[in-house]
Amino acid sequence: MSTIESLFVTRLYRARLSEQGPAVDTAELEASCFSIAEDDEAGQEWCENNAYPGYTSYASLTDLPWRFPIFADVVKALDLHVAAFAKDLEFNLDGRALKLEDIWINILPEGGMHASHIHPHSVISGTTYVSMPEGASALKLEDPRSGRMMAAPVRHKDARRDLQPFVYVKPEVGDVLLWESWLRHEVPMNMSEEERVSVSFNYVWE
Secondary structure, rough: OOOOOOOOOOEEEEEEEEHHHOOHHHHHHHHHHHHHHHHHHHHHHHHHHHOOEEOOOOOOOHHHHHOOOOHHHHHHHHHHHHHHHHHHHHOOOOOOEEEEEEEEEEEEEEOOOOEEEEEOOOOOEEHHHHEOOOOOOOEEEEEEOOHOOOOOOOOOOOOHHHHHHHEEEEEOOOOOOOOOOOOOOEOOOOOOOOOEEEEEEEEEEE
8 A cells, every 4th residue: 555745844833923922012113123224324334235125134233132122022032932943843952042143124115025045054044024015025935955856847836835846925914934044035026015024033053
């Protein structure tokens, strides 16, 4: 009797940010993101010099949880979500911990996009969503085996989700998504006239 099983599964964690830890007011978080972006001249300059669409604090501010109490609350919640995801992944942390390495703001205007990339020096990466106006782009996740498919035929358009070469996840405001940092992902073009706001982060094993 023949059997077929799934091997080497890629896990994606999705939850409401405030399910764990302190409640985070997304309206206050959104206002804080815009206020920080307006005052962060170094970040604005970096975005302009690097042709980065919109704004990111990635290259300019490394201490958001220390500067702004609401980000400290976000990190407290994220620590619990990451711990739950690590348990699901059955990681043997050997007495060490997964700790926040960096956290940054993304403000993506109409027409802006983030090209496909990975986070090679981290273990778990993710994003919590602050503003997702109608038409804002979903997160696009890529099958990590795609570069090894060689002569394989394409999948049917209606192939089941776990066999699709790309999966689009449409988050809602207040959601947090976590994935292993080797998983290639991108943010397609923002088709909304309003800005798409999110907070991304990396966790490392220490």
